[in-house]
Amino acid sequence: MNVTRLFDLLDNYIENYPDQDAALVCKREGAWKKFSICEYVELTNDLSYGMLALGIQPGDKIGIVSSNRPEWNMLDFAAMQIGAVSIPIYPTISQNDYSHILNHAEMKMIFIEGKELRTKLKPILPEIKTLKEIFTFSDENSEYKYLDQLITLGKENRQPDKLIQLKASIKPDDLATIIYTSGTTGSQKGVMLSHQNIVSQLKSLESIPAKWSNKALSFLPLCHAYERMLVYLYQYLGMSVYYAESLGTIAENIKEINPTMMSCVPRLLEKIYDKLYLSGKKLPFFSKIIYYWAFNLATKFQLEEMGWYYNIKYKLAEKLIYSKWRAAIGGNFDIVVSGGSAIQPHIASFFSAIGMPVFEGYGLSETSPVIAVSQRGENGRKFGTVGLPLQGVEVKLAERDEIICRGHNVMLGYYKDPALTAQAIDNDGWFHTGDTGKFTPEGQLIITGRLKSIFKTSFGKYVNPQAIESRFTESAFIENMIVLGENKKFAAALLSPDFIYLKSWCNKHKIKYSTNAEMIEHPAIVKRYQEEIKHYNQFFGDFEQIKRYKLVPDEWTTADGFLSPTLKIKRNVIESHYADAIEKLFS
Missing domain, CATH: 3.30.300.30 (ANL, C-terminal domain)
Known part of the structure; x- marks a missing residue:
């Protein structure tokens, strides 16, 4: 089917991958719990029916304060397919930030995960005059309603004809979500993205993962536009999405599920790199020499032809060392997407050499989020760059080498702030990123810094x-x-x-x-x-x-x-x- 709104991903999934028994997977009580695509769609629809029964209207704001879990995806689509606006909120922000976001967004309904978050939010919830419904994810002796009650309410009040009618009324350029930027400057701005903003990204990125790639591990926050868009992409391609238990269990989870794809930030790869480097120091003398010879060889790996002498050394290092590292890490990777900040070229070389091919991406919440990304094909990927601008996205350098872009990825604007929107998007539609960059002769983009930080x-x-x-x-x-x-x-x-x-x-x-x-x-x-x-x-x-x-x-x-x-x-x-x-x- 033709996906034009984000919730179309569910119908697309059912049509193209009806037998998928592990659309969303999480660990509960020590075991991996799988939600098939059919269960996923049914629960999402029942949540929509429950919201309608409670009087949620198109345009109402629905907040999700939660770590990554299947219910997050269900609530996200349940809100959007009835015309409500899904608003993910980081679980780690301050009470002041919660108060600002909930009031600014005029939140109508909110879902809060866990006792700790409920305790943090409880003092400010009475101040949110627009808030009508508060739900938690399980009863846990909570004073609030919990998710299963909303699902039951939905089952008792199913209105399939009304749901079909509401879905049909939603246009691709309608507001789908507001993302309040976590930022490094302290100001929380509501980035408004349409269905079209994000769906266009999926269609531009769908050819990057290999056909055999079928299992993704997710651990970066779904609240972040970067991880959220990738999880939409995984679903668009019919891949299983496994949610890591926590940041501390990533290594263990990789070994358990052998993912073919995941995203991460450079700091995580740097930590693995440092750990592998230090592991060699414990080896006997002769083994240590071979170990560090292979280690240094990996840092010099390039995507273009390296010559017969390097290839011979590489094959030997692969047999003696790299295959063992992969077995220890547990990966079967097609792609490791690195974003959030620049990764050192030698580290990208290193992981690509040992069988964890690093693809870099660059963008912001305001750009849905991808501006440029490593791609397959000629000049599509080069270490030290973030690849080529995405199809349909114009990118150029403005004054002081600021990166500006224009295209289907640029946000609708900042919620309730036309003045700030006008500062960010000029009269010709160019979004000013605030980042500085340069291009290689082949057209790949290199990020050189942050304009305000220089x-x-x-x-x-x-x-x-x-x-x-x-x-x-x-x-x-x-x-x-x-x-x-x-x-x-x-x-x-x-x-x-x-x-x-x-x-x-x-x-x-x-x-x-x-x-x-x-x-x-x-x-x-x-x-x-x-x-x-x-x-x-x-x-x-x-x-x-x-x-x-x-x-x-x-x-x-x-x-x-x-x-x-x-x-x-x-x-x-x-x-x-x-x-x-x-x-x-x-x-």
């Missing part, structure tokens, strides 16, 4: 902090970093160490400590970080080099608000929290 020193030199941070966090000692220096004489940095690695290093060198704060003050640790800074500074010009830095005793996480859900640092939050320490760096 600062000028007091000597008039421009510094791109993200390029520096990306290079320094290759170090096993550095988990996260923020580079500062606007209108200062030099660049400085705050470093959040990789405390798991640092603790193992301390144990190996018999360094005693009681707290993180005590550990990072130890003379041997101070000296070791001086060596790291000196090593990585050599990759940069004098005005870009880190002249002063401070180790902080804190791990930056999404829970404490220092990182966005895609693990990017929130500069304004960190600068505010460490204001005194930053002032001392430049004093």
Whole structure:
């Protein structure tokens, strides 16, 4: 069938893959629970009937505050196919953000997962005057209604003719969802996307996965436009979607299900890379030499023809080392999609060499989200680039090399904010991303930084902090970093160490400590970080080099608000929290 609205994906699925017994899969009580496509469609329709029985009208806003689970997808489609607007909300945001979003969206109905989230939201729910219905996912002695009750209500009030009528009334360019951007700047903006915005993406991307790719692992938040669009794509192609239990169980889940496709952020791949690198240090002398020979060979892998000598070495490394790594990781990968931030080219080379082909993508919530992506075919994929602009999307560089784009992917606008929309989308329809970039001669796009993050020193030199941070966090000692220096004489940095690695290093060198704060003050640790800074500074010009830095005793996480859900640092939050320490760096 011709998919023109997002909920058409369900009818398309039934028509083309009617025997799919594992459309959505999650782990419950230690076992994988499968929902067939028929169960998925029936439950979705019953949720729609339940919403209609409670008086939900086209245009009403339906909020979903939940981690990834099959019910998330069911509620998403259940709302959209009756003309309501689906609004996913991150489970990790603050009470103030919840209050802003629920009021701003004039939320009519909300679904909240788990006791912890209910406790967090309970104080603010009475303030939301438009809110009529509150549901949780299971009873758990909750004071709120729960999902099974809504499904039962739907079963008792089935109106198939009305549902057909409502679906028929919805146009491709109607509002489908509002995504409140998590952002790294602190401001929550409601990005309005139509059915057409996202469906166009699916049709442009459908030829990228191989025909044999049939099982996807999902663990990045469905609230994020990037993962959400990919999960729609998996369903468009009839693939099984397995939801990881948590970020901590990804490795175990990969081994259990052997996925053919997944998405991730570069930081995750960097952690696997570091773990594999450190594993070699425990090997006997001769095995260690072979191990690191193969490791370094993988970092030099390229997609174009490498020559007969490299190919011979590669085949040997594949037999001796890479096949064992794949068995340990548990993958049978066609594609690993990397997005959210730039991945170092040698790491993309490394994973592609060992059988986890990295495809990079780039975009924003405002662009539905893909602007450019690695693709199969001539010049479609090159390490260090995010591939070619998506079909039907125009991309060019504006003043100061800002990336701007125009096409079917550009949002309808920011909800209730025409002034902000006019700032982002100019009169000719070009959306201004705020990112900077350049093109290769073959037309692939390279992301070089964030326009607002680039600062000028007091000597008039421009510094791109993200390029520096990306290079320094290759170090096993550095988990996260923020580079500062606007209108200062030099660049400085705050470093959040990789405390798991640092603790193992301390144990190996018999360094005693009681707290993180005590550990990072130890003379041997101070000296070791001086060596790291000196090593990585050599990759940069004098005005870009880190002249002063401070180790902080804190791990930056999404829970404490220092990182966005895609693990990017929130500069304004960190600068505010460490204001005194930053002032001392430049004093």
